[in-house]
Amino acid sequence: xxxxxxxxxxxxxxxxxxxxxxxxxxxxxxxxxxxxxxxxxxxxxxxxxxxxxxxxxxxxxxxxxxxxxxxxxxxxxxxxxxxxxxxxxxxxxxxxxxxxxxxxxxxxxxxxxxxxxxxxxxxxxxxxxxxxxxxxxxxxxxxxxxxxxxxxxxxxxxxxxxxxxxxxxxxxxxxxxxxxxxxxxxxxxxxxx
Numbered sequence: 001x002x003x004x005x006x007x008x009x010x011x012x013x014x015x016x017x018x019x020x021x022x023x024x025x026x027x028x029x030x031x032x033x034x035x036x037x038x039x040x041x042x043x044x045x046x047x048x049x050x051x052x053x054x055x056x057x058x059x060x061x062x063x064x065x066x067x068x069x070x071x072x073x074x075x076x077x078x079x080x081x082x083x084x085x086x087x088x089x090x091x092x093x094x095x096x097x098x099x100x101x102x103x104x105x106x107x108x109x110x111x112x113x114x115x116x117x118x119x120x121x122x123x124x125x126x127x128x129x130x131x132x133x134x135x136x137x138x139x140x141x142x143x144x145x146x147x148x149x150x151x152x153x154x155x156x157x158x159x160x161x162x163x164x165x166x167x168x169x170x171x172x173x174x175x176x177x178x179x180x181x182x183x184x185x186x187x188x189x190x191x192x193x
Contacts, residue, residue, distance in 0.1 A: 002188070005032055007052040007066035012148045013177070020172050020181045024188065032060055045070050045082055046129060049120035057122040065121040065184065069176060071150050073138060074112040076104060084150070094149050098142065102153065111137040115154065115176035119184050128187065132179030147171065 003025040006017055014028045029035070038055045040048040045068040052066030070081040080087035080101065088096035105111060112135070119130045135157045142152035144164030151163035156174055163171055172178040 003027065003063075005029070005056050005060070005062050005064040007038065007056045007064050009037075013067070016168070016172060016177060017181060019168060020178060021185060021188075023185075029056070032056075032062065034060065040068065043082060045116060045118040046120070048082065049118045049129070050127070053120040053122045053127070063123050065119055067117050067119045067177065067180065069115060069117040071101075071154070072114050072116060073101070073105070075108045075110040079104075098150060098153055101138065101150065102140070105138055111139075113138050113154065115150075117176040117180040119180045121184060121187070123191070130180045130183035130187065132176040132181070132183065134174060134176045134179065 002023075004021075004027075006014060006026050006028055008014055009029050011028075014026070018026050034056065038052050040051055042048045042051055048068035049066045052068075053064050056062060056064040056066070068082070070084045072078045072081050080097070084097070086092060086097075088100040114133055114135045117132045119132075121128045121130070136155050136159075137157075139153045139155055139162060142164070143155075143162040144152050144166075146166065146168075147164040151171075153162065155162050159166075159174075163175065172181075
């Protein structure tokens with residue numbers, strides 16, 4: 001079983017990835033003794049994923065992957081995008097971000113949005129990128145109490161429920177992170193070195 005570091009302190013994300021990557025031993029940053037907040041100051045998702053993966057590989061000399069995810073709302077010209085986690089300001093909660101987004105879309109008819117995840121993988125001295133996208137819309141109020149982040153207000157195309165109302169298996173199968181991770185899994189399963 002291949003051991004890989006997932007460069008995150010987020011236990012929700014770690015749990016999701018462990019459920020998807022069942023044939024690999026996935027460890028988070030605390031498990032390798034990394035307690036620093038890695039500064040994500042790139043202006044795009046790929047840049048932030050690269051920063052985190054490179055930090056772990058350079059500091060701890062371990063194979064690692066990192067992701068960055070953004071919610072891109074069409075009526076807001078792609079915002080909050082790369083700033084999704086801190087949309088309502090530094091130190092804000094998931095709920096603060098949801099409230100700010102709902103206020104920004106108050107009275108707006110076009111509620112099209114997409115979640116996009118980019119994964120950077122550092123493996124045996126090489127770097128690879130994988131992207132996953134799920135299209136949907138922003139609901140007018142929160143629905144469900146599962147998931148995290150914007151899940152209670154994001155309804156993926158083709159479904160009548162928000163991410164927060166879905167069971168984890170369904171969400172992982174169709175989500176942006178699930179799709180990017182599926183590409184990562186496919187790559188790892190076919191990787192020889």
